[in-house]
Amino acid sequence: MCGIVGLFLKDKALEPKLGAMLSEMLVSLSDRGPDSAGIAIYGAASGNEAKITVQSPKPDRDFRGLDAELAKAIGAPVSVAVKSTHAVIRTTPDKVDAAREVLQTLRPDIRIMGAGEAVEIYKEVGLPEAVVERFGLRAMTGTHGIGHTRMATESAVTTMGAHPFSTGADQCLVHNGSLSNHNNVRRELIRDGMKFETENDTEVAAAYLSNRMAHGKNLGEALEGTLSDLDGFFTFVVGTKNGFGVVRDPIACKPAVMAETDQYVAFGSEYRALTKLPGIDNARVWEPEPATVYFWEH
Amino acid sequence: MPATPMSKAEREQGDARVFDLSQHSLRELNEALHKLTPGSNETAWEVLNPKGSHSVAVGVDQPITIDVRGSVGYYCAGMNDGAAITVHGSAGPGVGENMMSGLIVIKGDASQYAGATGRGGLLVIEGNASSRCGISMKGIDIVVHGNIGHMSAFMAQSGNLVVLGDAGDALGDSIYEARLFVRGKVESLGADCIAKEMRPEHIELLQGLLDKAGVTGVKASEFKRYGSARKLYNFNIDNADAY
Numbered sequence: 001m002c003g004i005v006g007l008f009l010k011d012k013a014l015e016p017k018l019g020a021m022l023s024e025m026l027v028s029l030s031d032r033g034p035d036s037a038g039i040a041i042y043g044a045a046s047g048n049e050a051k052i053t054v055q056s057p058k059p060d061r062d063f064r065g066l067d068a069e070l071a072k073a074i075g076a077p078v079s080v081a082v083k084s085t086h087a088v089i090r091t092t093p094d095k096v097d098a099a100r101e102v103l104q105t106l107r108p109d110i111r112i113m114g115a116g117e118a119v120e121i122y123k124e125v126g127l128p129e130a131v132v133e134r135f136g137l138r139a140m141t142g143t144h145g146i147g148h149t150r151m152a153t154e155s156a157v158t159t160m161g162a163h164p165f166s167t168g169a170d171q172c173l174v175h176n177g178s179l180s181n182h183n184n185v186r187r188e189l190i191r192d193g194m195k196f197e198t199e200n201d202t203e204v205a206a207a208y209l210s211n212r213m214a215h216g217k218n219l220g221e222a223l224e225g226t227l228s229d230l231d232g233f234f235t236f237v238v239g240t241k242n243g244f245g246v247v248r249d250p251i252a253c254k255p256a257v258m259a260e261t262d263q264y265v266a267f268g269s270e271y272r273a274l275t276k277l278p279g280i281d282n283a284r285v286w287e288p289e290p291a292t293v294y295f296w297e298h
Numbered sequence: 299m300p301a302t303p304m305s306k307a308e309r310e311q312g313d314a315r316v317f318d319l320s321q322h323s324l325r326e327l328n329e330a331l332h333k334l335t336p337g338s339n340e341t342a343w344e345v346l347n348p349k350g351s352h353s354v355a356v357g358v359d360q361p362i363t364i365d366v367r368g369s370v371g372y373y374c375a376g377m378n379d380g381a382a383i384t385v386h387g388s389a390g391p392g393v394g395e396n397m398m399s400g401l402i403v404i405k406g407d408a409s410q411y412a413g414a415t416g417r418g419g420l421l422v423i424e425g426n427a428s429s430r431c432g433i434s435m436k437g438i439d440i441v442v443h444g445n446i447g448h449m450s451a452f453m454a455q456s457g458n459l460v461v462l463g464d465a466g467d468a469l470g471d472s473i474y475e476a477r478l479f480v481r482g483k484v485e486s487l488g489a490d491c492i493a494k495e496m497r498p499e500h501i502e503l504l505q506g507l508l509d510k511a512g513v514t515g516v517k518a519s520e521f522k523r524y525g526s527a528r529k530l531y532n533f534n535i536d537n538a539d540a541y
Contacts, residue, residue, distance in 0.1 A: 252429055252447075255391060255409065271369050271390060272350030285369075285388065287409055287428050290448065 001151040003029030006237040006267035008144040008244035019140030026147040033149035036162035037131040038123025041145040045117035050093040053113040116170030123162035148174035168210030170241035175202040177233035245295035252290035259283040314342040441511035478524040
């Protein structure tokens, strides 16, 4: 099972409601996956600030004093906004790699959820409603976002095994399905310099896309590559700094429904997830075709 | 698609039992439908606010009419035995699965495996159906006004699948005795499925199905017939590559 959602806003007037809309969509699919849930939300990128979303099993210990210690270590201003087990670290874009490096020694138990100029990623074990509440996701604003509620099949139920998976700046992916050649693809990607945090199949799909985009492909071309290079069942929804994409494997047994109006493009594993969106009764609603790449960019 | 409002005539009829799923649970609806006995006067039902709910009106076994105003999720009208069920919206996966008899009309599109394993009755999809439409059908008639997706009529055993539009890849893979009529193009045929001659009895059968499904302006002679080459009924080592 698993439930996935995505929402790409065209109408700026809806941006203050992105978190609320996406949360509602995800909670409506709770019975597709009660193990863990996560959301990635993209805010407007300012160009002079980068964000690193991190998670700690002991947030009280790990986040205390982190801003000052990290600022000193990388020689740049740092702010840390704590939200439950997660924190968003803000610094200058040129210091992101240095900060990631230093974090490993400053706070060895911290895990990096994702980084970029626009994205923030929140994921935890538990029902979607609990995750949404824990991180105050309903209050978040943004331009687009994706979410996932998990019924684990391929690896352990842990925070790091929850989706979205992020393997590149402002890139993330949610997945419904299971991949059968992920070990092989992981080995090939490691040989090409990609790093992995888990044994999870979805992380391989995310890293595959990041790797292709790092080699100069655009989102659409990278998604196209999954159809020949990844074996297994998948419906993927992918976010980038300014884009949102969808692809299903050729067998297409994992469900997918999309809706588009002048205000938004929305994705849900089921129509249920879309029923509370504004103007849904008059939206163009369709099932994405198998082996067909869809993507939108701002 | 927007839910079709009740027509004036329907409102004036006034005796439909209205069940609002925003006020009552799905289980209450299905229990009420299952309690109906032969000769019941509650022959017209209307379901409001389905909002993608699963299993709406499954297992109905009385000759009643049910109008569902809006789109439904998985397994709507499954196992229907004698009711006339209309969804004024689109349907999720498995609509009309294992229908025994009766009529199901989907005004919008249907998701994957519509009419799967159906044994009788008529399923009409006025929009498109996606993959695996009529998979393992065992006597049901399915009429799709639009297109159907890949692997439709996989292992279809009997009944008729009529498609006014196009069919996706691997139509009728490993088919037994079902008849497939497609008016548009077929992306590809599955193993052991072949084009067959349209004889007068097929024209007559198809015309009857089009009439029953309320299709007008389309002639039976515009369709091609597909069915089983009957080479894979029993395993034969010489055919191993064809599976």
